[in-house]
Amino acid sequence: MKMPDSVFSRMLLAWLPFMAYAGSGVSAWRLAAAVAGLYWLSLLFFWPLRRFFPEAGARQVFPFWLALWGQLLWGAAGLAPFWVLSVYLLFPSGVLNARKTTAIPKKQPGYFFGHLIAGAGFFVFAGALSSACALDPARGFVVTPAWIFLMMFVAVYLWNRPSVRSPRKDFGAAKKEASS
């Protein structure tokens, strides 16, 4: 299965397991912080060590690593381990490819930093979206699936609306249309 490379697609996919915690008393902001924390820890661990694993070894070990963390918080806090799925879906697949240099462009110094920033982005996105989902005015703070999907639609619409795009790109498109 090919996972999407776009950060927003990964964040939206990674937020889906949060639906399982709706109405369970789990604080979405704290859970998002735990997801971002484990994401950063995994990135800092697997990025420098990926070359030391056997061929495709890091890719096989990664789910085991996540299962360990899921089990630890299941045992310690009674927290259902859906949240590790968020880390799995948020994690960029190129990091686990040890010797495929095409997946990790060496000449881009901001590549690793960009992945780190994605963790902070997910924390804000997941926290804000879960807070919005918990505030259903029609049902008096009772979470309904229709409201959750409406909030997801609003998030996707806000991300993809045309005015957010770079004006230079729009200008280029308009210029092409004018010239043709």
Place this chain on the structure above:
Amino acid sequence: MKKILPAVLRWCFLVVFLAGMVLLFLSARTLTENPGVAVKVRKVFYR
């Protein structure tokens, strides 16, 4: 020999990594079996 040695070292690293994870799991489990610790960790996630 030059080709075999890195492969053997990589497999050794994998075994050490897996053993470390099992040790981490066992030590954390004994810690969280303590009811005081479990209550504190639970309070972090639940409102």
